[in-house]
Amino acid sequence: MTNVRVRFAPSPTGPLHIGGVRTALYNFLFARRHGGTMILRIEDTDQSRFVPGAEQYIVESLQWLGIGIDEGVGPGGPHAPYRQSERQGIYRQYAEQLIRSGHAYYAFDTEEELEAMRTRLRQSGAAQQQYGPAVRMTMRNSLTLPPEEVQRLLNSGAHYVIRFKIPEGQQITLHDLIRGQVTVNSEQLDDKVLMKSDGMPTYHLANVVDDHLMEITHVIRGEEWLPSAPLHVLLYRALGWEVSMPRFAHLPLLLKPDGNGKLSKRDGDRMGFPVFPLTWTDPFTGEQSPGFREAGYLPAALINFLALLGWNPGTEQELFTINELIEAFSLERISKSGARFDINKAQWFNQQYLRKLPDEQLAGWLSQQLEREGHACSMEKKLRIVALLKERITFPHDLYGQAKIFFVPPAQPNADWVRKKWTPAIQRALEEFAGNLAKQNNLTAEVLRQLLEQAAGEQQLKAGQLMQPLRVALTGETTGPDLMEMAVILGRDACIQRIKYTLQYTQSVLF
RNA sequence: GGCCCGUUCGUCUAGGGGUUAGGACAUCAGAUUUUCAUUCUGGUAACAGGGGUUCGAUUCCCCUACGGGCUACCA
Numbered sequence: 001m002t003n004v005r006v007r008f009a010p011s012p013t014g015p016l017h018i019g020g021v022r023t024a025l026y027n028f029l030f031a032r033r034h035g036g037t038m039i040l041r042i043e044d045t046d047q048s049r050f051v052p053g054a055e056q057y058i059v060e061s062l063q064w065l066g067i068g069i070d071e072g073v074g075p076g077g078p079h080a081p082y083r084q085s086e087r088q089g090i091y092r093q094y095a096e097q098l099i100r101s102g103h104a105y106y107a108f109d110t111e112e113e114l115e116a117m118r119t120r121l122r123q124s125g126a127a128q129q130q131y132g133p134a135v136r137m138t139m140r141n142s143l144t145l146p147p148e149e150v151q152r153l154l155n156s157g158a159h160y161v162i163r164f165k166i167p168e169g170q171q172i173t174l175h176d177l178i179r180g181q182v183t184v185n186s187e188q189l190d191d192k193v194l195m196k197s198d199g200m201p202t203y204h205l206a207n208v209v210d211d212h213l214m215e216i217t218h219v220i221r222g223e224e225w226l227p228s229a230p231l232h233v234l235l236y237r238a239l240g241w242e243v244s245m246p247r248f249a250h251l252p253l254l255l256k257p258d259g260n261g262k263l264s265k266r267d268g269d270r271m272g273f274p275v276f277p278l279t280w281t282d283p284f285t286g287e288q289s290p291g292f293r294e295a296g297y298l299p300a301a302l303i304n305f306l307a308l309l310g311w312n313p314g315t316e317q318e319l320f321t322i323n324e325l326i327e328a329f330s331l332e333r334i335s336k337s338g339a340r341f342d343i344n345k346a347q348w349f350n351q352q353y354l355r356k357l358p359d360e361q362l363a364g365w366l367s368q369q370l371e372r373e374g375h376a377c378s379m380e381k382k383l384r385i386v387a388l389l390k391e392r393i394t395f396p397h398d399l400y401g402q403a404k405i406f407f408v409p410p411a412q413p414n415a416d417w418v419r420k421k422w423t424p425a426i427q428r429a430l431e432e433f434a435g436n437l438a439k440q441n442n443l444t445a446e447v448l449r450q451l452l453e454q455a456a457g458e459q460q461l462k463a464g465q466l467m468q469p470l471r472v473a474l475t476g477e478t479t480g481p482d483l484m485e486m487a488v489i490l491g492r493d494a495c496i497q498r499i500k501y502t503l504q505y506t507q508s509v510l511f
Numbered sequence: 512g513g514c515c516c517g518u519u520c521g522u523c524u525a526g527g528g529g530u531u532a533g534g535a536c537a538u539c540a541g542a543u544u545u546u547c548a549u550u551c552u553g554g555u556a557a558c559a560g561g562g563g564u565u566c567g568a569u570u571c572c573c574c575u576a577c578g579g580g581c582u583a584c585c586a
Contacts, residue, residue, distance in 0.1 A: 011586050046585055111584085127513055128582075161584055179516070188514050188582090196584040203586050227515055227581040252517080253579070260578070308535090312524060316534050335517095335524075338579060342522045345536045355549090391549050452545095467545035479547035 004036025005217050007072070008062075009207070011043045012054035015280035015289060016061050018341070019222065019254040019263060022306045026251060027220045028067045029307070029329040039214060040072035042083045043207070045200045052283050055083075061277040065299045066322060079214045084206050091201035094209050094239060095162045095194050099142075103238035104194060107131075107141040107163045108153055130190035133168045162195040164204075164235065172230040177218075177249040177331045184230040192231060204228060208235040211246055219246045220331070223338075226250045249331050252310050253338045263341045265289060273343040277302070296395030297346065301353040305346045310339045319352060351394045362386040362399065369400035375407040384489050388481045402481070406490060410476025413502050417468075417478050422506055425459040426469045432458060433470070434499040443492050445484035473502040 008024040010016060016024075031038040040062070042055055059074055071077035081087055098104035109117075117139065118129040126134075136143060141163070142150045153160065170186040194205040201209070211219060229248055236245040254263040257271060268275040268290070278291035292302050304320050312335075313320075313328040320328070354362075363382040370377055377385075389402050433455035440447060449463070456466040471483050474495060480486065487495050 009586095013586075043586065049585065107584095114584090130582080159584090163584095176516095182515070184515070190582085193584050198584075200584090202584070207586095222580090223516070224580055224586085230515095250516085255579075257522080262579075309523065314525075316525080318535055337517050339524090340522060342536070345523065348536055392547085464545050471546070477547095481546095481548080483545060 003215075003217065004031060004034040005039065005215050006031050006036060006220055007039040007041050007211070007214065007216055008067075009041040009043050009210075009221075010058055011046065011049070012051060012058065013046070013049040014051050014054055014282075015276040015278070015291075016058050017263075017265075018275050018277070018292075018306070021061065021065065021067075021277055022254065022309065023220065023222055023251055024062060024067050025065070025303060025306055026311070026329075026331075026334070029326055030218065030220060030331060031070070032326040033329045036217070037070045038068065039077070039216070040069040040074060040082065041210060041214070042073050042085075043203065044083060044085045045196075045202065045206055047085075047198065047200065057278065057280060064277060064293055065303060084210065085200070087206070087210070088199060088201070090213070091205055091209055092195065092199070095201070095205060098164070098194070098238055099162065101238065102165070104162050104164050105136075105142045106150060106154065106160050107139065107191075107193075108145070108158060108160045109140050110159075113140065128188075128190075131163065132166055132187075132190045136163075136165075136191055159197040161193045161197050163191040164194050164231070164238075166191050166231075167234065170234075172233055174229055174233050174248060176226070176229070177247055178252075178334050179226075179250060179336060182226065182229070184227075186230070186234070189231050189234075192228075204231060204235065208232050208239070208241075212236070212239070212241045212244065215244075216246045218249060218331075220249045220251065223250045223253050249334070252335060254309065255338045255340045257341050257343065262338070267341070271343070273346075275341075296397050297350050298353045298357075301349040302346065304353070305349045309341070310335055319349075347394050354393060354396070355390050357390075359383050359386045359390070362390055362396070365396040366399045366403060369397065370403075370407070373400065373404075373407070377407070381406075381489065384485075388485050388489065392481060405475040405477075405480065405486070409494075409498055409501065410474075412505055413472045413476045414478055417472060418506055418509070422469065422510055424511065425461055426466065427503060427506060427511070429455045429459040429461055429466055430469060430473060430499055430503060433466075434496050434503075437492055437496055437499075440492060443488050445488055448484050448487055470499075473499045476502075 006027045008027050010020055028038050030036070040059075042058075044050055044055070055073065062069060069075055071079070072082040076082075095104060099106070114131070117131070117135060121129040121135070131139070138144070145153070166189045167186050171183055172186060173181055173183045176182055192204055193202050195201055229250070233242075233245065236242045255261065256263055256267050263275060265275050274290040274292045274295050276289050276291050277293060279294045280289045280291065281287070282289070293299075300322065303322060303325070307320065307325050308318070311329070311333055314333055360383070363379065363386045366382050366386055370382075385403050385406060386399070389399060392402060393399055433451055436451050436455065440451070452466055452470065453463045456463045467483055468478060470487075471480060472478060474487060474490065
């Protein structure tokens with residue numbers, strides 16, 4: 001395959017949905033795999049749905065994820081502009097060409113007339129209520145009106161659209177790279193609007209014209225476009241571009257984690273996970289939608305997760321660098337059925353990627369968190385903390401949650417546990433332990449262990465029986481990272497102080 | 512309603528006319544660990560249903576069911 005050119009063509013109608021991200025990713029992987037070009041085109045032909053900031057959001061999201069754009073909005077390129085709203089003249093030219101060649105016509109019907117037509121058809125029991133071969137000759141268009149009247153209407157500035165004249169009784173077969181042959185009869189299609197009355201093209205026209213002009217070789221897009229793909233084939237034909245028509249690949253959809261339907265923002269809200277790459281603030285309502293980035297997901301982990309949602313390499317490998325993904329990717333191995341979105345797996349990937357990061361980077365995150373909370377800490381100590389905690393976290397912000405014990409002494413020990421398990425022997429052993437600790441100048445995990453064994457032994461306790469009490473004394477909690485390592489990082493004086501504080505508490509409460 | 516697409520463990524999936532139907536996440540149990548987590552070991556768990564074709568079907572064909580998408584001057 002030479003000169004592969006693919007495009008990701010979102011509409012700036014809001015934040016980029018995670019399903020859109022996956023579409024972009026598959027396009028990107030395919031382009032890179034074949035040494036091709038990845039193009040970003042903005043399909044902003046619906047002015048009523050335009051949302052300020054959405055385009056910028058899309059660009060930033062792709063950037064964060066490392067989905068590189070070779071050509072298009074941003075980097076520019078030989079087929080600029082790449083924003084469809086800036087290409088109106090081009091579409092008009094081709095729409096008029098289609099009228100001249102008899103493949104399209106002007107239609108002047110008002111909204112009311114269209115509605116009346118549909119009602120009429122519905123009541124007469126027609127299978128479908130479409131503007132097509134069966135009804136077009138009963139409507140007000142350049143097929144039914146005398147040419148002078150058409151010209152008069154056009155000159156008078158009357159509202160009109162340009163419709164495609166769907167051919168009758170044709171079998172249209174397209175070869176989808178994922179689904180194989182898909183055949184549709186043109187009876188099922190209607191006379192789609194190509195140019196709207198506001199002068200903008202519809203998706204169908206703009207898409208076909210741009211893909212041709214931009215020399216797109218493979219159209220990789222969501223399954224929602226499969227039903228209109230035959231129409232697009234017809235358009236390529238009518239425009240005389242069938243020989244260079246791109247190949248199609250329609251991707252399966254992302255489904256709700258539970259229940260029926262496709263994944264929506266509601267599901268994320270309901271189950272507590274993001275469905276957008278970055279946090280998004282709606283410019284009209286001010287409503288905030290959480291993003292994967294802000295939730296603590298690493299871009300590489302999200303990419304890995306998404307890549308495997310609907311595609312697999314045919315091996316048992318699960319962890320992929322982006323280069324490995326590029327190397328292994330192929331359209332043939334994309335599955336045909338929709339994939340339920342399971343955030344559990346995304347978290348697992350994040351955990352895997354997080355622990356592979358160098359300690360310095362984790363320490364950097366910890367620094368920010370500590371600074372925000374107003375705690376000072378040496379880099380050396382931060383690195384030790386990070387090394388102790390890195391296998392215990394799923395998100396970067398978990399770091400502070402677990403490191404907090406080093407900076408904030410417990411307000412009081414876990415009361416339930418103390419009431420149930422605390423004994424006078426423990427009390428005496430910990431007193432002894434704290435006393436001996438005070439004499440130590442060079443604290444190591446090994447020294448601590450010895451001191452603990454010694455203190456325990458004198459009260460007829462096993463070292464293990466004193467471990468939990470010591471943890472409670474130091475952190476207030478019954479679980480946490482390795483006790484000895486933790487105590488070493490905490491330091492001798494802090495340990496002694498916390499033990500004494502706890503012993504006072506238990507004394508007053510229990511004895 | 513019409514048309515199109517789909518259906519393997521709870522989830523993502525591998526497989527493919529004869530397999531103990533494989534892996535991963537989740538879950539459960541055991542081991543390790545002072546605890547939790549990690550790690551390791553093991554377990555539970557799937558071919559939507561019915562007809563064909565065939566010596567044999569989860570795999571091929573048809574039907575049904577179910578799911579999804581489309582059916583706009585939205586993309």
